[in-house]
Structures are given as structure tokens and as C-alpha cells.
Amino acid sequence: MIKDITIGQFFPGESFVHKLDPRAKILILIVFIVVLFICRNFFSLLLMLVFSFTAVILSRISPKMIWKSMKAIVVLVIFTALLQLIYNDKGDVWWKPFPNGSFVITSGGVYGAIFLIVRIITLILLTSLLTYTTSSTLLTDAIEKLLTPLKWLHVPVHSLAMMMTIALRFIPTLLREIDIIMSAQKARGAKLDTGNLGQRIKALVSVFVPLLVSSFRRAAELATAMECRCYTDGAHRTRLRRMRLGWRDWLAGGVLLLVSATAVFTSFYPIGSTLIFQAVIS
Amino acid sequence: MPILEVRNISFGYGLHTPFAVQAIDNVSFSIEKGECVSVIGHTGSGKSTLMQMLNGLLKPDRGQVLLNGKDINETKKTAAAARFRVGLCFQYPEYQLFGETCAADIGFGPKNMGLAPDEIRARVQKAAAIVGLPSEKLEASPFDLSGGQKRRCAIAGVIAMEPEILILDEPTAGLDPVGREEILDMIRRCRAEQGATIMIVTHSMEIAASISDRILVLNKGKLHLSGTPQEVFADTQKLHEIGLDVPSYTRILRALRDKGFDLPDAYTLPDAAKLLCRLLKEGGRT
Structure with missing residues (x-):
């Protein structure tokens, strides 16, 4: 699905x-x-x-x-x-x-x-x-x-772009994570695919809580990793591919x-x- | 009759897309009641996919999974029932904890089975005792436990369903040596006290050798080797072919033998230790 x-x-x-x-x-x-x-x-x-x-x-x-x-x-x-x-x-x-x-x-x-x-x-x-x-x-x-012209208006273009990169990057990761968590809860009989609508919605709690927990964990890990590589916002970086x-x-x-x-x-x-x-x- | 029999199953992901992968390719094996079977293989060899077919989460493209002689994919109902009869504990199960208390989380499976509250409570107690989770922790939030305790709490959630077969996917991954030993002890206890039938997916030759009656080696979705630890580890050639190896202590014994010491092979750590101790006592080359 x-x-x-x-x-x-x-x-x-x-x-x-x-x-x-x-x-x-x-x-x-x-x-x-x-x-x-x-x-x-x-x-x-x-x-x-x-x-x-x-x-x-x-x-x-x-x-x-x-x-x-x-x-x-x-x-x-x-x-x-x-x-x-x-x-x-x-x-x-x-x-x-x-x-x-x-x-x-x-x-x-x-x-x-x-x-x-x-x-x-x-x-x-x-x-x-x-x-x-x-x-x-x-x-x-x-x-x-x-969007570079917006920098003159003090719009944090670089941060916005970084946020977007991260968000896009994590879509497949989170999808995979949802898939695993759903499978694991189904293995414990969670009515995610078998019950009626009410049961399914209730069973979603067992998916969203672990997902939320792991998203925060991932965010913290990513932040640490970025800090370890001395990431600062808006530093003038050159690019691998121009x-x-x-x-x-x-x-x-x-x-x-x-x-x-x-x-x-x-x-x-x-x-x-x-x-x-x-x-x-x- | 074997408790679980797998006949020529195949499974592919993303068929008809550019990313098609044949995850499992014509695999057959069977498991007897009370046996402990390890599945080893590299990342991406199809171990996890195989496990999910055994409890009806995934339906094989071809082939059958027979539980006590009956195809679990006969109807949607039997496939759903198989989830309780074949207890599957995923990799890093602690990331799937969500209950307000450990007891609620462990009781999630039994509750989904539609058991009475008294029965659920009894099963939670029993499962917690089996995995060695202290009973005072049952009312604590699962997020307050230590790493090893979280893992055991999550495994208890599967054990509480009292499945006919317990499948553990990498139960010791990411644990420290103490945590690892606790899990292995738990598995041994389960077998000794409950006569449980257990399947373990692992990367570790040492764990596979020390705990299981039989070993299945998967490579690229195919069954590469299978047999008792003695049989599998005797075929070093075939293990090396796919980049696996015998347990580290077996390698040491073989290296000593090449140096002229008279030593047989041993596949468990205590056996190897005994041989080496004897060698030290006798102290001589032959």
C-alpha cells in the first residue's frame, strides 16, 4: 500500500x-x-x-x-x-x-x-x-x-532550503519506518488491516506513538551529526556540482x-x- | 508431522517496477516441535521477508506455509489467526513500544486476541517472568526502562500471546554483552521450561552455533545450506563462498590444528573451552 x-x-x-x-x-x-x-x-x-x-x-x-x-x-x-x-x-x-x-x-x-x-x-x-x-x-x-533574491529581504533562504532537503530526505525513511512498525503491531494482532473502521483508527495509536518517538530520536541524532560536522547556517559553502x-x-x-x-x-x-x-x- | 513446514515459497518486492527484487526464491524447510532453528545470512539475504511469510503478514507469490499441516493462507481468516499462533518479534522491537505502562504494552497482543482481563493479567505476569522483567517495572512507562529491559519487555509482548512458534529477528542486535547473554539465557529458559519451538534470525555464527539444533543459511533469497551446526560449519568452503565463516573459537581450534596440535572441531564456546583447557593441561604436541 x-x-x-x-x-x-x-x-x-x-x-x-x-x-x-x-x-x-x-x-x-x-x-x-x-x-x-x-x-x-x-x-x-x-x-x-x-x-x-x-x-x-x-x-x-x-x-x-x-x-x-x-x-x-x-x-x-x-x-x-x-x-x-x-x-x-x-x-x-x-x-x-x-x-x-x-x-x-x-x-x-x-x-x-x-x-x-x-x-x-x-x-x-x-x-x-x-x-x-x-x-x-x-x-x-x-x-x-x-530564491536567492529574497536574501536581500533577509529571508533565511538557505535554512528554508535545508529544511526542505531534510523533509524530503526523510519521506522514504519514515515510510519504511511506518511499514515496519505496522508490520510489528500487526504481528501482535493490531487490527490495522482486518478490523472495522473504529478498530483500525484505534489501532493506529500503536503506530503513531512509536513513530513520533522515533522521529524525535532521528531529529536529535541528525542535529548532533550536523553539529559534529560544524554545520552553521548560511556559511558560504561551495558545491560539489555547480x-x-x-x-x-x-x-x-x-x-x-x-x-x-x-x-x-x-x-x-x-x-x-x-x-x-x-x-x-x- | 512438523509443526511448521515451508514448501517452495517465493516472494518478490516491487514487481513490475524498475526496483523489482526477488527477495525469496523457492525456499523449503520444516521445523519440528521443540526445535530451535537459527537462520543466518547477510543483510538483504531475505531473512526478514521469510519471517514475515511464516506468520501470514506477507503472502508468498508461490508456494505454501503449513502450520500443523494446514496452509495458513487458505483464507484471510486463517492468515490473521496465524499471527497469534506464530509469534514474530521484529528487529529492534523496543522501537515499537507504545503502551502507557509495560503491562499495557505486553498485554496488547492478548487483548487483540479477545481474551478476558483476568487471563490477560495472568499472561502478562507469566511473560514478564519468562523474560526476566522485574514485576515492579510492569507499572512503569516502557520509555523509562533501560535498553536491555525495553528489548525484553517488547519480546514479552510477543510471548504473552503464547504462540506455538516464537520467531525472534536479531534478538541481540545492538545490545551489550550482558544484555546479549540475558536474551540468550531467556531463550534457553523458554526451551527448557516451556518446551518452546523457536526460530532465531541472527548475524552471529557464535549465537547460531551455541543455541540452535539446526541452522539455515540464506543467500540472495535462496537456501544455501542447512543442517545441524556440525554439518553446516563442517562445510567451511560453502560458507566462505558467500562471505560467512565458522565461529571465531572454531577458527582458533583449526589454526592450532594446522600448527600440529591434535584437536577436533568444536562449535560451541564451552566445548571449545574444554578442549583448550585439556590441551593446556596435557601441554604437548603429538
């Missing part, structure tokens, strides 16, 4: 996407998301979908892993699509189940639902790709670098800008066949 969680999981690799500078990846993702929400017709949306699909293929992450991250949001997607279908009454009426017209399915609702589904899928594709192809260390390094923008980053950024510009332009000045869905979406 716990092993199925893939959020924040990193799959090491040597692909084009893996080799991108993490800073570039984060910036690309931000621009991508903004443009994705500017898109107002299927043509521009399709462009964005093609862009993220290309990225997925270039990353050589197995489609199974991508599907796993999709599964997590299936309910959300279906729910939002249903809401669109029910409450959007723009466009032509396609289906009228009740004679008084209190509830109708319109072309606008159908297109809107499809549009939303594709938009969310596109969004998740690229976002999950970021964590799949970037180790948490690189990710926090990149965030720290990107991040440098390379040709890949400029290429990926360039392609994104091209795609985004086209998507935004056609959203506001639709030409030719892109015109078709313009009316129903906006």
Missing part, C-alpha cells in the same frame, strides 16, 4: 530531461503552467500536450510510472469534468432529459469537460516528470538558487517559448481551423 506512493520519487537516468539544469526545469514548468491556463482553445492546448508528451518520451520514464501518477488524480479529473458537464449551459443543447429544460447537456459543457480533462492531464504529465527526473537534493539546490546552463537548457527553453508564444497567440487571434472551438470554450 505504502510502496505505491510515487510522489516525489526520483528515477535516476541519463536522458535529455535528466540532464537539464534543475533551475531551467523549474522555470520551464512555471512558464508552462501559466501558459496552460491562458490557453483558450483546443489548438493551443494540443500544442502544450505535444510539448509535455515529447518531454515524457525524451525522459525515458516508463509509461507505467507516468500512469501511476495519473491514477492518483483520476477521481479529481472525473469530478471536475462532471461539474463542467452539468453546470456549463453555453452552446447548443445536445441532450434534454427533462421536458422543462431544468437540466441540459450542451456542446459547451461537453467541450469544456474534455478541455479540462486534457488540461489537467497535461499539467500532471510535466509536473510529475520534474520529480521523476530530478533528485530532491538538486531540486532544493535549484529552489535555493532561484549548476550551469548548457545547450540543452537553452534548447528546451527556446522550444517552450516558441510553443507558448504560438499557443497564446492562437488563443487570442485564432486563425483557420483553430477557430472552431473558440466560441465554446471561452
Whole structure:
């Protein structure tokens, strides 16, 4: 059960996407998301979908892993699509189940639902790709670098980044710990997987108390270890791997800008066949 | 009929992911009532996975686990019942303590079995006596105990379920020599007084040699060797293949023999000590 969680999981690799500078990846993702929400017709949306699909293929992450991250949001997607279908009454009426017209399915609702589904899928594709192809260390390094301007405002950027690194680092450790503690309590008959809801919730006490105790122990151990290595906050450390923008980053950024510009332009000045869905979406 | 029989079980983690591992690969063995069996092997050899299949926590991908001749994975119910019949004590069990008092923690298992409060109290007392936890400590918080006491309190929590087989995963890991001896004494007492059937997972050849009737050697999920300590440690070649060795005192005896002393092999510390004492008394080379 716990092993199925893939959020924040990193799959090491040597692909084009893996080799991108993490800073570039984060910036690309931000621009991508903004443009994705500017898109107002299927043509521009399709462009964005093609862009993220290309990225997925270039990353050589197995489609199974991508599907796993999709599964997590299936309910959300279906729910939002249903809401669109029910409450959007723009466009032509396609289906009228009740004679008084209190509830109708319109072309606008159908297109809107499809549009939303594709938009969310596109969004998740690229976002999950970021964590799949970037180790948490690189990710926090990149965030720290990107947030550097805030240092002038006396925001403790370095401490925040360190906290994030530690938190991310301990997710798998704590998951494993929960797994072991749960197994151990199940071995003593704790009704974690067999009892009714009330019994299960009660049995969770036997998991959370040891987990809390061990988290504090780990935190204390980590603090001691860091002090032993003379860790001080905000010391100007050099890095093992310095991040440098390379040709890949400029290429990926360039392609994104091209795609985004086209998507935004056609959203506001639709030409030719892109015109078709313009009316129903906006 | 053996009390526990394992037939050709296999188990893999994370199948269909890039991290797939075959943890247990076609392992078979059986345990007779009253036996003490040690499982040795390196970290990652699949020992812990194997243990969790014996009490129904993990279901083997292939093969069967028979408890008194009946498959424990027949239904969900039998698998859940097997958890009480095969008592599994995990590595570092003191990290799983959570009760407000030691008595409450030890009584957690019996309580989950649905026993009456009187019966639970009786079992807690009995289990505490077996592991040698002083009765005045029963009302103390488990977090106030010493390391060795915590460990014994946690083991008592499993013993209190009165399982037909007791499985201890690395019961002496991280303890000082005194704590280690206390645990080993407890295991010997359990066998002598209760006739308990016990399985021990360990890294230590010395413990495996001194306490068990039989030894199973696991390597990369496969059963590499099995037999009495004499049989297993006689096959030094096969142990060296996977980077294990005979107990340290057996190595000393063999080194002396290579120097020309007339010494047989010995696999327990008292036996080895006796041989060496005799040698010192006689004092001569042959």
C-alpha cells in the first residue's frame, strides 16, 4: 500500500530531461503552467500536450510510472469534468432529459469537460516528470538558487532550503519506518488491516506513538551529526556540482517559448481551423 | 508431522517496477516441535521477508506455509489467526513500544486476541517472568526502562500471546554483552521450561552455533545450506563462498590444528573451552 506512493520519487537516468539544469526545469514548468491556463482553445492546448508528451518520451520514464501518477488524480479529473458537464449551459443543447429544460447537456459543457480533462492531464504529465527526473537534493539546490533574491529581504533562504532537503530526505525513511512498525503491531494482532473502521483508527495509536518517538530520536541524532560536522547556517559553502546552463537548457527553453508564444497567440487571434472551438470554450 | 513446514515459497518486492527484487526464491524447510532453528545470512539475504511469510503478514507469490499441516493462507481468516499462533518479534522491537505502562504494552497482543482481563493479567505476569522483567517495572512507562529491559519487555509482548512458534529477528542486535547473554539465557529458559519451538534470525555464527539444533543459511533469497551446526560449519568452503565463516573459537581450534596440535572441531564456546583447557593441561604436541 505504502510502496505505491510515487510522489516525489526520483528515477535516476541519463536522458535529455535528466540532464537539464534543475533551475531551467523549474522555470520551464512555471512558464508552462501559466501558459496552460491562458490557453483558450483546443489548438493551443494540443500544442502544450505535444510539448509535455515529447518531454515524457525524451525522459525515458516508463509509461507505467507516468500512469501511476495519473491514477492518483483520476477521481479529481472525473469530478471536475462532471461539474463542467452539468453546470456549463453555453452552446447548443445536445441532450434534454427533462421536458422543462431544468437540466441540459450542451456542446459547451461537453467541450469544456474534455478541455479540462486534457488540461489537467497535461499539467500532471510535466509536473510529475520534474520529480521523476530530478533528485530532491538538486531540486532544493535549484529552489535555493532561484530564491536567492529574497536574501536581500533577509529571508533565511538557505535554512528554508535545508529544511526542505531534510523533509524530503526523510519521506522514504519514515515510510519504511511506518511499514515496519505496522508490520510489528500487526504481528501482535493490531487490527490495522482486518478490523472495522473504529478498530483500525484505534489501532493506529500503536503506530503513531512509536513513530513520533522515533522521529524525535532521528531529529536529535541528525542535529548532533550536523553539529559534529560544524554545520552553521548560511556559511558560504561551495558545491560539489555547480549548476550551469548548457545547450540543452537553452534548447528546451527556446522550444517552450516558441510553443507558448504560438499557443497564446492562437488563443487570442485564432486563425483557420483553430477557430472552431473558440466560441465554446471561452 | 512438523509443526511448521515451508514448501517452495517465493516472494518478490516491487514487481513490475524498475526496483523489482526477488527477495525469496523457492525456499523449503520444516521445523519440528521443540526445535530451535537459527537462520543466518547477510543483510538483504531475505531473512526478514521469510519471517514475515511464516506468520501470514506477507503472502508468498508461490508456494505454501503449513502450520500443523494446514496452509495458513487458505483464507484471510486463517492468515490473521496465524499471527497469534506464530509469534514474530521484529528487529529492534523496543522501537515499537507504545503502551502507557509495560503491562499495557505486553498485554496488547492478548487483548487483540479477545481474551478476558483476568487471563490477560495472568499472561502478562507469566511473560514478564519468562523474560526476566522485574514485576515492579510492569507499572512503569516502557520509555523509562533501560535498553536491555525495553528489548525484553517488547519480546514479552510477543510471548504473552503464547504462540506455538516464537520467531525472534536479531534478538541481540545492538545490545551489550550482558544484555546479549540475558536474551540468550531467556531463550534457553523458554526451551527448557516451556518446551518452546523457536526460530532465531541472527548475524552471529557464535549465537547460531551455541543455541540452535539446526541452522539455515540464506543467500540472495535462496537456501544455501542447512543442517545441524556440525554439518553446516563442517562445510567451511560453502560458507566462505558467500562471505560467512565458522565461529571465531572454531577458527582458533583449526589454526592450532594446522600448527600440529591434535584437536577436533568444536562449535560451541564451552566445548571449545574444554578442549583448550585439556590441551593446556596435557601441554604437548603429538
